[in-house]
Amino acid sequence: MTYRGIVLPPRRPYVFNLPAAEVQSGHTTPFELIWRDGRTTEGASLHDGKVVGPMKVEMYVQFRDRPTNNNPAGFAMRAWDWNVYSMNMEEYRQKQNWREDGRDCAEKYIPESWQRFAMVVQFPPHIILTNNPFFAVYDYPEGESSDPDGIRNDELTETYRHCFSYSPFFRPALLLIERPAAGHSYRISWLLGESDAKVASALMPLQRQRQRAFARALLGMRRALEGDDPAKAEATRQLAEDVYSVLASVAEHVQKLVGGTPLDPSSLEISLMVLDEEQLKKPVTGDKAYPCLRIAAGTHFSDPDYRDLSLFVGDGNAGRAWKRRVARIFDPADKNPKNRIYVPVSKSLSHRFLMSLPLIDRESDALVFGILNIGTFDTAQAEILRPLAGDAEMEKIANYAQSYALQRLMELFKL
Amino acid sequence: MAVRVSRETSVGSATRSFRFENVRDPARDQRHYEEGRASEQERFHQGSIAQRVFDRLSLVKPSNLRLAETAREHVGAAADDAA
DSSP states (O other), X not given: OXXXXXXXXXXXXXXXXXXXXXXXXXXXXXXXXXXXXXXXXXXEEEEEEEEESSSEEEEEEEESSOOOSSSOXXXXXXXXXXXXXXXXXXXXXXXXXXXXXXXXXXXXEEOSOOSEEEEEEEOOTTOOBSSOOEEEEEEOTXXXXXXXXXXXXXXXXXXXXXXXXXXXXXXXEEEEEESOOSSEEEEEEEEBOXXXXXXXXXXXXXXXXXXXXXXXXXXXXXXXXXXXXHHHHHHHHHHHHHHHHHHHHHHHHXXXXXXXXXXXTTTEEEEEEEEEEEEEEOOTTOSOOEEEEEEEEETTTTSHHHHXXXXXXXXXXXXXXXXXXXXXXXXXXXXXXXXXXXXXXXXSOOXXXXXXXXXXXXXXXXXXXXXXXXXXXXXXXXXHHGGGGSHXXXXXXXXXXXXXXXXXXXXXXXX | OEEXXXXXXXXXXXXXXXXXXXXXXXXXXXXXXHHHXXXXXXXXXXXXXXXXHHHHHTTTSHHHHHHHHHHHXXXXXXXXXXX
């Protein structure tokens, strides 16, 4: 988005407030200024506003020199929203607001008069659709929070139908409208189908039961230790020490993999996350609560934000690793913003390097028991850990996580 | 479970995620398992990374957390005294 012709009153600081960026699901990222081709006035800088969280970001631009009529300022900026789309019904059912008919959509509200509006949805090859995507215009006379589905505007939908196209071969859905009517929402929808692929097959009830038992046991252990009942805590102590031993051994293995370079435990983060289906979490935009990933054991429980961290399936590095059943690397040094899908623990606690490894059942690729996170909050230590993101190293650490960590944890919980 | 991982690729650049594929390699499984179990036994070497990570993981109880904070305060006070 580009802003031009900014003029500010003669009062320091020279600040231009940006509208908040907000997502209803998934998470957004802070804005970044675009400097190339002189798009941003020299001396401009971005700053955090009142709200900076995974789902809502408020920022402002400050200018070093006062923008005047004779010398107005301008800037270009961008932000990335990570909306966590599902590839099939199995994934969709784990999301907030999933629908029985499998309908999912991308939508853009047009608030003012625009010369041209283009919206492209590129569907990945592995998405399962039951029919071709379709287009409609929607209105929200009651407000989006009271009527999230909206009311279809058949007249405008018909007017702009010819502006929509979809190619089943290349899978782009394209909407291109000259001078679109303002005050309406333009929506591209699609219907998800059940996947027949092994990797995304629906979990059998028995598998689901084992997954839940694993999560319940680990979260129960944490809650017993944190609780006020000393007898309960004492009864859990031995089991907890065994679990910590597994994670400590992972740390030892990581140190070996980085050539024995001493690691600093104060900024080394090792944690085990599981899906909490008992203490559900409400998204900021709705009243219904959903399962979320929580830390069952971790190295930074002295930090309250770390203790309280929870991620919906698909959010952040660990949530996305869970959803897609892949190992994911978050590295802020990576220049590609698409590789920086991340929700910080708090304003002051943010990973400098993080790998999230799914612990996958040996019988079914569809069954993820937990996420093993290995990372650091320290820039220097990130340099040491970064080689772990190589192909060979990833295979080594992933195998260790599966063959030792998961197997040992299953033994401890007799699953 | 032994796994083979492959870097996911997309048009333009390799993404930083790795897909898992189950492979049967019981020997490697066993080796990793034994290595991990042996490491559990050895972790009590004072000052080892495993021991120090274990200590941090153990700070889960509020009472433990309070103890850790008190210890930090003591260290801070001692440092102030020394200064």
